[in-house]
Amino acid sequence: MSIGKLVSQACHASLEASEKARKSKRRIWRAWMEEGSKKVILGVDSLDELEELARKAEELGIVNSLIIDRGLTEVPPGTKTALGIGPDRAEKVDKVTGRLKLLK
Numbered sequence: 581m582s583i584g585k586l587v588s589q590a591c592h593a594s595l596e597a598s599e600k601a602r603k604s605k606r607r608i609w610r611a612w613m614e615e616g617s618k619k620v621i622l623g624v625d626s627l628d629e630l631e632e633l634a635r636k637a638e639e640l641g642i643v644n645s646l647i648i649d650r651g652l653t654e655v656p657p658g659t660k661t662a663l664g665i666g667p668d669r670a671e672k673v674d675k676v677t678g679r680l681k682l683l684k
Contacts, residue, residue, distance in 0.1 A: 581661065585654045589647055589662035594619055596645035597664030605643060605668070612667035622680035627660055634663050636676045642668045 581589070598617075601609040612618070624630050630646070637644040645664040651657030666673045 581654055585661075589649070590621055590664075592647045593645050593662040593664030595664075596647070597643055597666060600645060601643040601667050608668055617667070620677075621683045622677055623683040624680065630660060630663055633665065633676055637663075637665050640672060640675060642666060642672060642676065 598609065601612070624633065634644050634646045642665055644666075646660055647662040647664070649655050649657065649659045649661050651659065655661065665676055
């Protein structure tokens, strides 16, 4: 994906996860918003790893949003492109993402 497409997909994931949290975990969402709505962009090595992170977040009860692209621009329809995890407590999210590196 181009940098623009990557940023767009990350934005989709962030917004969708935020909306889910606003509806289902209002107190956590509100605290996250009041603290500046921190976002961290991390990289994975494979689709399998991305899907495993989504499963782990789900198991831990962390709001998450796996983005599946419609295929209108750069990738085929149905391509899984990004995963939004949280908002939630940092120590809880770290159980899912703690070993990942910043995307560069």
